Amino acid sequence: MTISAEEILAQRLERLDELSLRRSLRVLSGRAGVHCRLDGRDVVNFSSNDYLGLAGDTDIGRTLAGATAELGSGAGASRLVGGHHEAHAALEREFADWMGAPRAVFLPSGYHANIAALTAVCGPGDTIFSDELNHASIVDGCRLSGASVVVYRHADAGSLAEKLGEAASEGLRLVVTESIFSVDGDEAPLAQIAALKRPHGFLLMIDEAHAIGCYGPGGRGLCAEQGISREMDLLVGTFGKAVGASGAAIACGDLLAELAINRGRTFMFTTATPPAVTEMVRAAIRRARDAEDRRKRLRENAALFRAGCQKQGFSIPGARAICPVILGAERRALLAMERLWDSGFYVQALRPPTVPAGACRLRISVSAAHTTDDIGGLAAALTEALGPHDQSKDE
Ligand SMILES: *Cc1c(COP(=O)(O)O)cnc(C)c1O
Numbered sequence: 447m448t449i450s451a452e453e454i455l456a457q458r459l460e461r462l463d464e465l466s467l468r469r470s471l472r473v474l475s476g477r478a479g480v481h482c483r484l485d486g487r488d489v490v491n492f493s494s495n496d497y498l499g500l501a502g503d504t505d506i507g508r509t510l511a512g513a514t515a516e517l518g519s520g521a522g523a524s525r526l527v528g529g530h531h532e533a534h535a536a537l538e539r540e541f542a543d544w545m546g547a548p549r550a551v552f553l554p555s556g557y558h559a560n561i562a563a564l565t566a567v568c569g570p571g572d573t574i575f576s577d578e579l580n581h582a583s584i585v586d587g588c589r590l591s592g593a594s595v596v597v598y599r600h601a602d603a604g605s606l607a608e609k610l611g612e613a614a615s616e617g618l619r620l621v622v623t624e625s626i627f628s629v630d631g632d633e634a635p636l637a638q639i640a641a642l643k644r645p646h647g648f649l650l651m652i653d654e655a656h657a658i659g660c661y662g663p664g665g666r667g668l669c670a671e672q673g674i675s676r677e678m679d680l681l682v683g684t685f686g687k688a689v690g691a692s693g694a695a696i697a698c699g700d701l702l703a704e705l706a707i708n709r710g711r712t713f714m715f716t717t718a719t720p721p722a723v724t725e726m727v728r729a730a731i732r733r734a735r736d737a738e739d740r741r742k743r744l745r746e747n748a749a750l751f752r753a754g755c756q757k758q759g760f761s762i763p764g765a766r767a768i769c770p771v772i773l774g775a776e777r778r779a780l781l782a783m784e785r786l787w788d789s790g791f792y793v794q795a796l797r798p799p800t801v802p803a804g805a806c807r808l809r810i811s812v813s814a815a816h817t818t819d820d821i822g823g824l825a826a827a828l829t830e831a832l833g834p835h836d837q838s839k840d841e
Contacts, residue, residue: 466776467797477502480815486794490820492792492810497660497767498740499815500690500733509591509729513722526618526707528719537728541695544735545666545681549703550695553712554719556655556684559694561587562710563680564622567702568593571617575609575648577601581628582799584653588622589709601627603638610646615717619648625668626723629801629809631768637670640677651680659688660767665741670704691730693719743814747821754825760832762810771808771828779806785831791824 462468475483479502480491500506513533523529526531534552542550553559564587568574572593576584587654588595596613599605606621613619621642623634636652643650654667662671667683680702684694696706706713719727744767751769752762762769774780779795786793786808796809808828812821 447557466780472792477504480531480813480820487790489787489790489792490816490824492816492824493791493792494813495656495687496690496815497656497688497744497811497813498690498734498737499813500730500737500740502690503690503730503733504729506690506726506733510722510726513725517725519555519721519722520720522713523718524716525718526714531718531721531724533721533724533728534718537731538695539726540728540731541683544664544689544731545683546670546675547681547697548699550697551703551706551710551713552693552695552719552724553710554693554716556653556682556686556694557583557586558712558716559684559696560653560683561590562585562706562713563682563702564588564591564593564620564697565694565712566706567591567649567680568618568620573613573617573619575606575613575619575621577623577627577634579627579629580622580624580654580657581653584622584624593617595619599631601634603635603642604770606639607642607646610648610723615647619646620651622651622653624653624655626654626661626768627764628656628768629796630770630807631764631766631811633668633764633766636672636674640674643677648825649678650678651682652678653682655682655684655687655694656766656768658683658685659737660741660744661757662815665735665737671672685727685730685759689727689730689734691727691833692723693727696698718786737814740814744812747812747814747816749808751821751825754822755828758825758829760829767812768814769810771810771832773806773808774804776806779808782828782831786824786827789823789827789830793824 472484482491485654490694521529538550538552553562560583568591570592573599574588574593575596576588577600578597596609598609625634652669657667659665661668669678681697686692748767755762784797797806
């Protein structure tokens with residue numbers, strides 16, 4: 447008896463249900479932001495990446511209305527075949543200036559940017575050294591490049607040094623890591639990694655998705671904060687998180703920028719971001735760059751939440767905006783998420799394949815737009831939601 451394709455597909459979905467790995471969409475209505483309406487319910491959102499509270503900014507939104515009236519709705523083609531607009535060129539100049547890099551290449555998203563950078567630079571015969579917790583877009587870019595991939599232990603420069611020493615040295619070598627990791631908000635040891643460049647020889651690519659706009663002098667990110675900008679060959683900054691818009695850019699030198707345009711598959715084979723949207727992203731970038739007050743607020747809120755949790759008897763590692771609460775089993779994370787939802791807080795439970803099996807967690811992200819009450823309320827609700835369970839026993 448043969449099984450139909452439909453039955454096979456239905457089984458795959460059921461399997462996700464059985465493993466508590468099924469995901470579903472909640473519908474946002476009205477404006478995005480930390481105070482929003484999800485599935486028809488007003489909630490305080492601790493799940494967004496809107497770190498500076500700019501995603502719902504109507505001034506930036508009005509730039510789009512004005513630009514669309516002038517420029518229309520689309521770019522008409524990919525950048526290489528007539529879709530390259532003055533707005534794209536201006537954005538690239540401005541982002542390069544902000545990062546202190548010679549050039550920048552703009553892409554429709556961070557997912558596109560990581561794949562463009564990795565496929566532009568690396569090919570078969572080359573070796574990419576990748577942190578084991580790097581984002582899916584980096585993992586996919588590594589695969590698509592055709593290079594050999596060597597995975598080193600998470601945020602461990604010693605493990606990286608070991609792998610660099612072991613691996614064959616023909617072809618190009620590239621090390622890629624996030625600066626602030628998206629899952630737990632912890633940091634890559636950037637200075638230690640940069641120090642390996644001289645003895646081992648490699649190109650260094652840093653994904654600053656969760657750091658651009660948030661940290662470093664003028665919001666330039668963690669490489670700038672740690673003084674290693676000169677060691678960095680490719681920096682990916684995204685505009686959908688702290689910047690509150692969408693898109694991403696690779697900051698790099700001339701040679702790598704030309705390669706990204708000529709070999710980056712997700713640059714070459716996708717329609718250019720609409721010029722009007724690009725004008726809006728430019729406005730959003732300027733706004734985020736100058737938002738020193740919001741950066742200060744973000745730091746204060748992250749410290750306030752950690753202090754609130756400490757008072758309730760549990761501690762949150764790290765010091766940045768992303769606050770992980772590690773719970774272990776899928777069901778436990780989902781239950782905590784549901785309980786928080788019932789208390790009016792939207793918090794995301796991370797499950798495989800986002801995190802390793804058995805390491806499910808709540809990923810709480812604090813924003814500059816949260817009020818003191820939001821933060822105190824969540825710390826209290828979290829204590830309730832986790833119940834009498836002792837957090838330390840699950841690890
Ligand atoms: C979100 C994210 C991306 C992808 O950026 P998008 O603009 O959302 O496509 C890339 N890298 C990391 C580390 C991220 O967290």
